[in-house]
Amino acid sequence: xxxxxxxxxxxATEGAIVQINCTYQTSGFNGLFWYQQHAGEAPTxxxxxxxxGLEEKGxxxxxxxxxxxxxxxxxxxxxMKDSASYLxxxxxxxxxxxxxxxxxxxxxx
Amino acid sequence: SQTIHQWPATLVQPVGSPLSLECxxxxxxxxxxxxxxxxxxxxxxxxxxxxxxxxxxxxxPQNLSASRPQDRQFILSSKKLLLSDSGFYLxxxxxxxxxxxxxxxxxxxxxxxx
Numbered sequence: 237x238x239x240x241x242x243x244x245x246x247x248a249t250e251g252a253i254v255q256i257n258c259t260y261q262t263s264g265f266n267g268l269f270w271y272q273q274h275a276g277e278a279p280t281x282x283x284x285x286x287x288x289g290l291e292e293k294g295x296x297x298x299x300x301x302x303x304x305x306x307x308x309x310x311x312x313x314x315x316m317k318d319s320a321s322y323l324x325x326x327x328x329x330x331x332x333x334x335x336x337x338x339x340x341x342x343x344x345x
Numbered sequence: 346s347q348t349i350h351q352w353p354a355t356l357v358q359p360v361g362s363p364l365s366l367e368c369x370x371x372x373x374x375x376x377x378x379x380x381x382x383x384x385x386x387x388x389x390x391x392x393x394x395x396x397x398x399x400x401x402x403x404x405x406p407q408n409l410s411a412s413r414p415q416d417r418q419f420i421l422s423s424k425k426l427l428l429s430d431s432g433f434y435l436x437x438x439x440x441x442x443x444x445x446x447x448x449x450x451x452x453x454x455x456x457x458x459x
Contacts, residue, residue: 240388269447278435278450279389323389333448335388 238262240336242324247342248314256309256322256339264329270298270309271323273338279323282309311341319343347372351436351451358458364409364423366454368436371417376438378419379448380411383433395419396441431458 239261248254260268267286271279285291285300285307297310309322321338328334351368358364370376380392391404393411401411408427412420419436436451 244386276453276455278453279448280450281447284447325389332391333389335390337386337388 238328238334240324240326240334242322242336242339244337245340245342247344248311250314250316250343250345252314253310253312254314254341256311256324256341258307258309258324258336260305260307260324260326260334260336262326262328262334265302266327266329266331268298268300268307269325269327269333270307271325273321273323275320282322314343316343316345347438347449349436349438349449349451351434351454353454354452355455356457358426358456360428360458361425364421364426364430364456366421366434366436366456368419368421368451369417370419370438373417373438373440375416375441377441378413379437379439380419380421381435381437383435389435393421426456426458428458431456 242258267284269284270282272282273279283291283298285298288300288302290297290299295312300307311318321340323338324336325333348371378395381389382392383389393401393403395401395413398413398416409423434454437448439448440446
């Protein structure tokens, strides 16, 4: 079966750095997405990785290793507004998105 | 620019009542359209997707149905709601034929079935 694993919840301190991991087992791979979802709201797109390596976008970076079936989202200089759930999703060989359950990130002052 | 809207935002319905959620997209043509359901602590579950008018693919067997009467309109319906239909429903669109294309989500509709 297809599976996306990410931690259920993480806590970090304002101003710090946090890394949210995602491991996947899918039938084929056509890219990995990270979305941010604030409580009660819709997900919004953060990043897309299809090749191995690090993609940097401001305070957020996303890394991919296809051979390991692994990705992480790195958030720097954490702000209170970064408190949200972070969803990892992989496009399989049929270009269908397989979603993880999300990681709830709690930022403390 | 492209926008997507869905409504209603919140609804409380009794078991056995009908359901209709509507979604419209503006500023793009022939989008791929999707209906997802999100249950607490679980990943997004794809319910239906559509690549064109009248073309609907169902991903899970259920008492829900979808229709696409116009290019940028997507409707989720049920004739008789079940308690298990409660959840957060999300409509989304993506650029057709683009493998790397991300999803753009509507605001979401929270359904509570009592």
